Amino acid sequence: MTMLYKKILVAVDGSKEAELAFRKSVGIAARNQADLYLTSIIDNRSFGTIESYGREFAEESKRQAESLLSEYKNKAVEAGATEVHIVIEMGSPKTLIPVDLVRRFNIDLIICGATGTNSAERIFMGSVSxxxxxxxKCDVLIVRTEEKEA
Known part of the structure; x- marks a missing residue:
């Protein structure tokens, strides 16, 4: 029996691992004719401690995320994904990705890289993955390898 996914969320943060997850998600979305949700979560938990700098940093982080996801969206459409959505949120990726976004968009598959950009946090608090x-509450694919050509 083959599982068909209709709403796929891929978490990207600019890391090499997230790039691998993105590429694999595009292939899966195209094969399943699924909606693809490209998401980047700007972790703003530390912004309050640097108030004056925090707003500028948050705005720049959002601009970078918009640029990255826009580029990814174009690549996804070129590769055959038909419905591609961009989701940028501020908050904790550990809550927003597996709970809030899954519920909001009725996601049935999350795809993410094995590690991301925040290795210091991973050491102390565990990884986002x-x-x-x-x-x-849905299937999760942790990507460690390149997408193989069919």
């Missing part, structure tokens, strides 16, 4: 696996 690990949290997604534990908290999500």
């Amino acid at each position: 690990e949290r997604i696996v534990r908290a999500a």
Whole structure:
């Protein structure tokens, strides 16, 4: 039996691992004719401690995320994904990705890289990928390898 996914969320943060997850998600979305939700979560938990600098940093982070996701959206459409949505949120990726966004968009598959850009946080508090696996009520694909050509 083959599982068909209709709403796929891929978490990207600019890391090499997220790039691998993005590429694999495009292939899966195209094969399943699924909606693809490209998401980037700007972790703003530390912004309050640097108030004056925090707003500028948050705005620049959002601009960078918009640029990255726009580029990814174009690549996804060129590769055959038909419905591609961009989702940029501020908050904790450990809650927003596996719980809030899954519920809001009725996601049935989350795809993310094995590690992301915040290695210091991973050492002390666990990785976002690990949290997604534990908290999500849908299937999760953790990507470690390149997308193979069919």
